[in-house]
Amino acid sequence: MAHGDDGYTPALAAAAQHAQAWLDSLSHRPVGPSLHASELAAVFGGPLPPAGMPADEVVNFLANAAGPGLMAMPSGRFFGWVIGGTLPAALASDWLVSAWDQNAGLRYATPATAAIEEAAGQWVLELLGLPSTADVGFVTGATMANFTGMAAARRRLLADAGWDLDRDGLFGAPRIRCFVGRERHDTVDLGLRYLGLGQPTQVPADGQGRLVPAALEAALAAGTGPALVCLQAGNLHSGAFDPFTEAIAVARKHGAWVHVDGAFGLWAAAAPELRHLMRGCEEADSWGTDAHKTLNVPYDCGIAIVRDPSALRAAMGLHASYLVHDAEGPGDPFEKVPELSRRARGVPVWAALKSLGRDGVAAQVGGLASAATAIAQGMAALDGVEVLNDVGYTQVCLAFGDDDTTRAVTARIIEEGRVWMSGSRWRDRDILRVSVSNWHTSDDEVAIAVDAVRSALAAVRNS
Structure with missing residues (x-):
């Protein structure tokens, strides 16, 4: 041609x-x-x-x-699972990423995308109040962000125990004791499974799904050896945050590595009125989040953050004679993620942050939480609707009396199509989950959501 x-x-x-x-x-x-x-x-x-x-x-x-x-899914009327929308600058820059067609693994080969991602990483650390010297890697989503942080934990914990993971593998290694809250997200268990660390010990949680520090203390004290504690910023159902200050102090007492799954909740640190939810979280060792869920960049873009760069790069890095390294830089992007070849998925993060600025990010995150509060208040005013969680962030859990009615209302809402809300099961009850994750959700969409539930409940009652 x-x-x-x-x-x-x-x-x-x-x-x-x-x-x-x-x-x-x-x-x-x-x-x-x-x-x-x-x-x-x-x-x-x-x-x-x-x-x-x-x-x-x-x-x-x-x-x-x-x-x-x-x-x-990009509609402001979509409230299913925890799925965000896409900001204009992030969407357009993602088109450029595809057109540029850069393999973003090597700093020497793709200096523009490397510099953009490095800047985006520093902005993320600044916004979230995390150590400025931490390493930031751009992965596919929150699952791989958690995997990456826990991979760094695995290598460091075994090295501290005198075991050479690279040379000897896992067979015969000291067992790493893993502790999770009873209401953690299942992808944390998935990451542990990928890493060969086995089934974790479940620590009791309170009525909103927050891990109980005293129970963590008892669990850690019941044994010895390397330990990994996984905490949560944003419960899938309630939106609640683990008590980081107390739980991390307990973990430190026992020499445990602390990883935080903050798929959508880590961004609360960017909004002054929500920052208290993240108090103490900066004392952890690693963090995982998903820029799609709350920042609203296109799929796929998880962010893995590790306090100790040497631990992350020892876990993820490799050396090969054909790779050309940039001796002047802070290391290559591929040293911080599970992939060698990948798209420059940090570029839309940079574009989103550049377009919003600090104040815009704060307004966006705070706006999502405000919309969730407004939805909860509107739902609570409806006869026969129960709001089951303390709505302090972006999640709302509803029930309509018995499980059969709740399932029927959920099905009716989906069938009608004005909004999308997904069903789930929480604390032994069928529920309707409302997750506010899209920057498009305004007062109009809030009103539509409340009216859609009112209409669906009336139709079920009259059927």
């Missing part, structure tokens, strides 16, 4: 047109998809054609055929 006729211009123009149409539809389209994956399989599948299709036609076909199967 001749230069200047490479297909990019019509393909990118088509993509931009369809992307804008999709974004414009979010304010009014039903939130849920209208077709199931099994119905779409025939559209996208079948035998691979012998002849190809021009790039712009591929884009047109893709966008038109996918439309009925898309969930309006």
